[in-house]
Amino acid sequence: MIQFFSDVWDIITKYYPQLLQGVGKTLLLALTGTVIGLIIGILTGILRTAPLSKNLFLRILHKAANGIIAAYVEIFRGTPMMVQAMVIFWGYAFATGGNTLPLTLSGIIIVSINTGAYMAEIVRGGIISIDKGQFEGAAAVGMTHGQTMLHVIIPQLMRNILPSVSNEFVINIKDTSVLNVIGVAELYYMSDIIKRQNFKTFQTYFVVCVIYFIMTFTVTRILRLIEKKLEGKENYTIFGSQSDPDAEIHVEKGA
Amino acid sequence: MNTNETVFEIKHLQKQFGDHEVLRDINMTVRRGEVVSIIGASGSGKSTLLRCVNLLETPSDGEILYKGQNIQTGIPSLSRYRAEVGMVFQQFNLFNNMTVLQNCVSPQKLVLGRGNNEALETARHFLKKVGMEQFINAKPRQLSGGQKQRVAIARALSMSPEVILFDEPTSALDPEMVGEVLSVMRSLANEGLTMLVVTHEMSFARDVSNRVVFMDQGVIEEDNSPEVIFNNPEKQRTREFLSRVLGN
Numbered sequence: 001m002i003q004f005f006s007d008v009w010d011i012i013t014k015y016y017p018q019l020l021q022g023v024g025k026t027l028l029l030a031l032t033g034t035v036i037g038l039i040i041g042i043l044t045g046i047l048r049t050a051p052l053s054k055n056l057f058l059r060i061l062h063k064a065a066n067g068i069i070a071a072y073v074e075i076f077r078g079t080p081m082m083v084q085a086m087v088i089f090w091g092y093a094f095a096t097g098g099n100t101l102p103l104t105l106s107g108i109i110i111v112s113i114n115t116g117a118y119m120a121e122i123v124r125g126g127i128i129s130i131d132k133g134q135f136e137g138a139a140a141v142g143m144t145h146g147q148t149m150l151h152v153i154i155p156q157l158m159r160n161i162l163p164s165v166s167n168e169f170v171i172n173i174k175d176t177s178v179l180n181v182i183g184v185a186e187l188y189y190m191s192d193i194i195k196r197q198n199f200k201t202f203q204t205y206f207v208v209c210v211i212y213f214i215m216t217f218t219v220t221r222i223l224r225l226i227e228k229k230l231e232g233k234e235n236y237t238i239f240g241s242q243s244d245p246d247a248e249i250h251v252e253k254g255a
Numbered sequence: 256m257n258t259n260e261t262v263f264e265i266k267h268l269q270k271q272f273g274d275h276e277v278l279r280d281i282n283m284t285v286r287r288g289e290v291v292s293i294i295g296a297s298g299s300g301k302s303t304l305l306r307c308v309n310l311l312e313t314p315s316d317g318e319i320l321y322k323g324q325n326i327q328t329g330i331p332s333l334s335r336y337r338a339e340v341g342m343v344f345q346q347f348n349l350f351n352n353m354t355v356l357q358n359c360v361s362p363q364k365l366v367l368g369r370g371n372n373e374a375l376e377t378a379r380h381f382l383k384k385v386g387m388e389q390f391i392n393a394k395p396r397q398l399s400g401g402q403k404q405r406v407a408i409a410r411a412l413s414m415s416p417e418v419i420l421f422d423e424p425t426s427a428l429d430p431e432m433v434g435e436v437l438s439v440m441r442s443l444a445n446e447g448l449t450m451l452v453v454t455h456e457m458s459f460a461r462d463v464s465n466r467v468v469f470m471d472q473g474v475i476e477e478d479n480s481p482e483v484i485f486n487n488p489e490k491q492r493t494r495e496f497l498s499r500v501l502g503n
């Protein structure tokens with residue numbers, strides 16, 4: 001037992017630069033992948049929930065785009081990210097006669113496309129779940145579909161989907177570990193390298209396991225806090241009461 | 256102001272959803288300054304009529320003229336048209352992500368291109384008119400139904416509309432809040448705003464409107480003055496409907 005802890009301590013003190021580098025890369029991949037995936041999700045979600053144009057050509061184009069998005073969502077949700085990584089990385093090499101993209105860039109592209117497929121469904125669900133009256137209220141004052149999306153729907157959407165987006169981020173912290181198959185130097189890949197140097201397989205993976213947990217746990221708590229903040233304050237200020245125009249009455253309501 | 260100017264002329268309006276014919280051959284004229292109440296049983300097509308007028312629904316046949324122009328083919332901008340023809344819904348439909356003030360300000364800026372100061376001033380003016388100036392920083396979910404509906408009216412008024420369409424504006428309200436909304440509507444009527452009001456409030460239809468339109472199964476069964484409709488209706492169906500809702 002004492003031997004185990006001393007091994008763990010050795011790994012931490014000796015390999016902390018590699019471990020930190022792995023943590024950094026994992027967080028970079030997870031964060032950029034989640035953000036770009038969210039952008040993909042919002043764009044495809046807007047397209048898929050937009051009313052079809054009266055113009056026949058635009059209508060056909062729109063329907064074709066919807067079909068492509070639906071196929072993209074199905075395919076990327078229905079296959080493992082590890083296999084997607086191989087297909088995209090080596091597919092690029094195959095198509096360009098042997099060239100490869102930089103590893104980190106490849107990793108970001110793979111995580112983004114994969115996350116985008118999940119986000120597309122999250123966003124679509126989020127838009128559909130917004131009360132139809134919000135669209136009608138906006139249409140009735142003359143707002144265009146674009147203005148309605150930008151000023152009314154997306155702000156409400158972001159609040160509604162934030163928990164799911166947080167969840168995707170945490171999943172990505174864990175799932176970027178599969179990118180070791182193409183050699184991206186994220187945390188799991190680093191642990192592989194360390195293990196091959198010190199031959200302490202169990203102790204090394206134990207340390208890495210704890211680090212993954214610390215990352216997901218911390219990130220989850222931080223995102224919870226942000227969600228709470230965005231829930232907004234439940235109080236507002238009444239201006240100018242009848243007797244005292246300068247008075248501000250603070251009204252508080254339970255959530 | 257020419258009070259005889261025609262605002263709407265609806266000719267042979269027909270609307271069907273699939274095979275279901277909801278409006279058949281609707282003909283009516285609305286002149287400037289008129290307050291027209293539309294009454295009738297649930298499902299008779301009252302909402303569909305209002306929604307066709309501001310093109311939330313596309314008419315299947317017939318035409319609707321706004322100041323002589325066909326609203327589907329002859330108006331320059333749907334956005335501008337809808338700003339001129341305001342709508343107040345049963346379910347309020349305030350923007351949930353915005354405060355009371357923003358609800359009234361942002362459509363003015365986006366649709367009418369008004370500057371910030373003008374939009375703010377206009378919004379404050381109408382919020383004060385409906386008695387909601389103290390709540391400008393509240394979000395819709397913090398308001399009662401009657402308060403929400405008064406904000407919705409202020410939002411419509413802030414667009415400087417020619418007409419406002421009301422679709423059962425008090426039907427979703429607790430009884431004690433109906434009065435505050437009706438009194439706002441009453442004062443708008445007195446100021447000469449043109450209004451089309453779908454309502455189950457028979458006292459409003461009788462006392463405030465210039466004309467009452469009774470709809471039954473997708474047709475206008477009777478279009479008459481409130482005196483005639485309530486005291487001596489021409490049609491048997493009108494009589495039956497009124498005796499049912501007035502409970503005598």
Ligand SMILES: Nc1ncnc2c1ncn2[C@@H]1O[C@H](COP(=O)(O)OP(=O)(O)O)[C@@H](O)[C@H]1O
Nearest residue numbers: 272275277295296297298299300301302303304
């Ligand atoms: N979007 C729609 N699709 C199909 N049927 C509809 C739609 N809107 C209304 N209807 C039908 O049209 C009829 C008239 O509805 P509505 O205009 O809402 O009546 P009212 O407002 O008088 O109660 C009803 O039978 C209703 O079910």
Ligand SMILES: [Mg+2]
Nearest residue numbers: 301302303423
């Ligand atoms: Mg109705």
